[in-house]
Amino acid sequence: MASLFRSPISRHRTATGHRRSIAAMDLDLTDREAIHSPASYFARAREKSGDVQWSDHHRAWVLLSHAEVEAAFRESEVLSADRSGSFARVARSRGEAFQVVVDLLTNWMNFRDPPVHTRLREPVRTVFTPRAVAKLESDIQEIVDSVLDGFDGDAVDLGAAFARSIPALVIAAILGVDAADRGRFQGWSDDIAKMVFSMEPGSADDAPVVAAASEFWAFFGRLVERERVHPTGTLLTAIVQHRNSDLTEAELIGLCTLILFGGHETTTTLLTSSLALLLEQPERMQWLRENPDGYATAIEEFMRVGGPARTMPRKIASTHERGGRTLEAGQNAFLCIAAANHDEDVFTDPGTVDLTRDPNPQLGFGWGVHFCLGANLARLEATVALRTLLDRFPRIRAAGPIPEVRASAMGFGRRPIHVSLGK
Numbered sequence: 001m002a003s004l005f006r007s008p009i010s011r012h013r014t015a016t017g018h019r020r021s022i023a024a025m026d027l028d029l030t031d032r033e034a035i036h037s038p039a040s041y042f043a044r045a046r047e048k049s050g051d052v053q054w055s056d057h058h059r060a061w062v063l064l065s066h067a068e069v070e071a072a073f074r075e076s077e078v079l080s081a082d083r084s085g086s087f088a089r090v091a092r093s094r095g096e097a098f099q100v101v102v103d104l105l106t107n108w109m110n111f112r113d114p115p116v117h118t119r120l121r122e123p124v125r126t127v128f129t130p131r132a133v134a135k136l137e138s139d140i141q142e143i144v145d146s147v148l149d150g151f152d153g154d155a156v157d158l159g160a161a162f163a164r165s166i167p168a169l170v171i172a173a174i175l176g177v178d179a180a181d182r183g184r185f186q187g188w189s190d191d192i193a194k195m196v197f198s199m200e201p202g203s204a205d206d207a208p209v210v211a212a213a214s215e216f217w218a219f220f221g222r223l224v225e226r227e228r229v230h231p232t233g234t235l236l237t238a239i240v241q242h243r244n245s246d247l248t249e250a251e252l253i254g255l256c257t258l259i260l261f262g263g264h265e266t267t268t269t270l271l272t273s274s275l276a277l278l279l280e281q282p283e284r285m286q287w288l289r290e291n292p293d294g295y296a297t298a299i300e301e302f303m304r305v306g307g308p309a310r311t312m313p314r315k316i317a318s319t320h321e322r323g324g325r326t327l328e329a330g331q332n333a334f335l336c337i338a339a340a341n342h343d344e345d346v347f348t349d350p351g352t353v354d355l356t357r358d359p360n361p362q363l364g365f366g367w368g369v370h371f372c373l374g375a376n377l378a379r380l381e382a383t384v385a386l387r388t389l390l391d392r393f394p395r396i397r398a399a400g401p402i403p404e405v406r407a408s409a410m411g412f413g414r415r416p417i418h419v420s421l422g423k
């Protein structure tokens, strides 16, 4: 059946502006060129097989143009994000103890469609607005300053000591976690990642993920309870005491773990990819020092070319036409953010990093009902962290070549960024 989807058609655009294809190309989002030269790889893929194409490699429809990806993010009725059914199936195939993992993840809003999604998101909708998040700037500044104060000597791996630690500390602070417990957040975010992957077929040992999930229930349960009795005045207070919230204890605990997971690894990767782009061309760092207002456009461009999320998966909820193809209910769809962000129909010269690019409708935070809850927070964190680093270390430079980024079809991974601070 798959070969039918890849049938050769003549190229170029139809009268309605749709791209058409000339020859098949089996898309592989982990191909070296797709990772390192996305502009040329995805332009060729769109040229050859259109904006919506079946990939035998991924066993999924892959959406490649900005217009298709943006539309798909909006159309949650036909492209479902709901994983609760598959989680329940996984639970039935595992030991009883595994239910604790499933219960936690089933309460994550990103794995649910409306109307359940709407109910889970409502209490946090107003908590992460630009105005609410702007009030966190002094707290974030304090965290960044303390991390930089802790640099010992001239040689530092910014991947570990800066990019990985700041987001964990910020999330711990917004959840009102005591300083003594904050150090555990970095490791916990890895444990949550293992939990998410434990839902995939053929994944490993239940025991460690069950232990981690049980620990989260206990820790975040205490945190939510404390908020009711002794509010900390943090974002968690606003969430727990929200007047329109009818979230259960289990849903609130699920939300805390989602905020920790959603906001940690992603922001870490944004910081490392931004640092790599800055250190590769030191004149970019100098430009930002001289044009501090430029951080706003620069960070959108870092998101466009190095945004942590490369692809968002969806399930086709009902058979429908898209980009001239028939997508059948039950099939998988990959909304390829990396391809959309390098679409030459929307971005002039998409292979070039332009820190002044404006407008920049990059889709790295998604779009539509699941649009990233923490987008404003991530932007603010990246601005404060990068600005403080560049201002405090005017002679910072890469200590040797920057290791290549590793990537899966879904996102970029961690990498070390060794620098000399030039103190």
Ligand code: HEM
Pocket (backbone or CB within 6 Å): 081, 109, 110, 111, 121, 258, 259, 260, 262, 263, 264, 266, 267, 270, 307, 308, 309, 312, 364, 365, 366, 367, 369, 370, 371, 372, 373, 374, 375, 377, 378
């Ligand atoms: C650079 C950093 C970040 C990136 C690239 C990012 C990316 C994304 C993307 C692409 C989505 C859409 C998921 C989908 O459509 O299925 C999303 C959703 C989400 N993000 Fe982020 N995120 C970042 C930071 C954060 C932070 C700091 C938080 C924590 C406050 C956060 C919390 C969430 C939540 C809760 C959702 C689910 C929203 C929903 O389903 O309604 N993210 N994020």
